[in-house]
Amino acid sequence: MSAAHPTARDLGLTGCRRCGLVVRGTDAGLCPRCQSRLSSRQPNSLTRCWALLAAAAILYVPANLLPIMVTTTLFGTQRDTILSGILYFWETGSRGLAVLIFTVSILIPLLKLISLAYLTYSAAHPRGQSIHQRARLYRLVEVIGRWSMLDMFVVALMAGLVRFQNMGLIEAGPGAAPFGAVVVLTMLAALTLDPRLMWDSAEDKE
Amino acid sequence: MPPSPSLIACRECDSLHRRVPLAAGETAHCLRCGAELYRRPRLHPEQMLAISLTAFITLIIANCQPIIEMSINGIPSSTTLLGSILVLLHEGRLTLATLVLGTGMLFPLLDVTLMLALLLTPHLPRLQAPLFRLVSALRPWGMTEVFVLGGLVSLVKLSHSARVVAGAALWAFAVSALLLLVMAHFDLRRLMDEAE
Numbered sequence: 001m002s003a004a005h006p007t008a009r010d011l012g013l014t015g016c017r018r019c020g021l022v023v024r025g026t027d028a029g030l031c032p033r034c035q036s037r038l039s040s041r042q043p044n045s046l047t048r049c050w051a052l053l054a055a056a057a058i059l060y061v062p063a064n065l066l067p068i069m070v071t072t073t074l075f076g077t078q079r080d081t082i083l084s085g086i087l088y089f090w091e092t093g094s095r096g097l098a099v100l101i102f103t104v105s106i107l108i109p110l111l112k113l114i115s116l117a118y119l120t121y122s123a124a125h126p127r128g129q130s131i132h133q134r135a136r137l138y139r140l141v142e143v144i145g146r147w148s149m150l151d152m153f154v155v156a157l158m159a160g161l162v163r164f165q166n167m168g169l170i171e172a173g174p175g176a177a178p179f180g181a182v183v184v185l186t187m188l189a190a191l192t193l194d195p196r197l198m199w200d201s202a203e204d205k206e
Numbered sequence: 207m208p209p210s211p212s213l214i215a216c217r218e219c220d221s222l223h224r225r226v227p228l229a230a231g232e233t234a235h236c237l238r239c240g241a242e243l244y245r246r247p248r249l250h251p252e253q254m255l256a257i258s259l260t261a262f263i264t265l266i267i268a269n270c271q272p273i274i275e276m277s278i279n280g281i282p283s284s285t286t287l288l289g290s291i292l293v294l295l296h297e298g299r300l301t302l303a304t305l306v307l308g309t310g311m312l313f314p315l316l317d318v319t320l321m322l323a324l325l326l327t328p329h330l331p332r333l334q335a336p337l338f339r340l341v342s343a344l345r346p347w348g349m350t351e352v353f354v355l356g357g358l359v360s361l362v363k364l365s366h367s368a369r370v371v372a373g374a375a376l377w378a379f380a381v382s383a384l385l386l387l388v389m390a391h392f393d394l395r396r397l398m399d400e401a402e
Binding site: 191 | 211213214215216220237238273276278283284285286289290291293301302303305306309335336338342346347349353360362363364366367395399
């Protein structure tokens, strides 16, 4: 227990993470005001987070290797993975867009997986890394994850628009589903990781 | 277990704080970890009601109108959001169709509709709690702002090989995204605090 900042749990209280009400007791139950499930610390938070991260890491492979968009024209069929779509933008002169899509579709999912794994691991095994930096990383991961959905929306719109009999047809590829799943799983992992556990284990280091 | 409305526990580090009154637009931060504790919105619930109603209307327009209109060799084509989702379903891309339906269409619409219900029924405390829970649980899954960027990227991508025009829905989605941003900045927990 840190003397400067006593936690609700130290004092035998629980704060509702939905509505903010502070309730006496640290047993699980329902918040008397908004009826959300109360938990002093989310049960099995780290284990669940690992499971979601493992699933996301596995799906990250087909998400990047399988084509997400299939274009058929008179000249043949072209299968685009995320990376080849980015290279297309780069080569046709839209370098800004290439960088944008590379960031949201490749960099953010990868960094998110690594960051969440690091945060989950260090919540259980703190080794003196700055807790304030880890807290900043946690908030960043929470905010940027959603932008990875960008390419999914692009594929959906292209498939809806380009439906010309002989002149061109765009379809979603088999890589789209695992890619979308990676985004959802990492968002769920970020929601499952209880940041209070990070601070609990950092307490004695302060 | 009697609740203590004068206290607040940090959502991120669980440090306990005593609430202090804030002026409109001010935010209270945790002394230990710096996370936001609570906020006094600049806008009144009545003003939020007006914004939610506007967002509802722009979202309806956004979902009915074409997002992008294009033509190749004089053959026109356009698509609405639902149109794109139906094409994906038709091609058997069930996962992608569900994701786009949820994050692009359903969750933002539900967010705004439930927000309207929440703001319109302050005198019905039995409805407030479930509405509050639903809105705050759904909110992170609505991705209108990401969809708008997706529309812009598609425009640029298609402009290499076809004549393209941004449809009315793209503008309506952009306005909706801004309004949803304002709505997300409104601390909903304030409504629960005031209901007591």
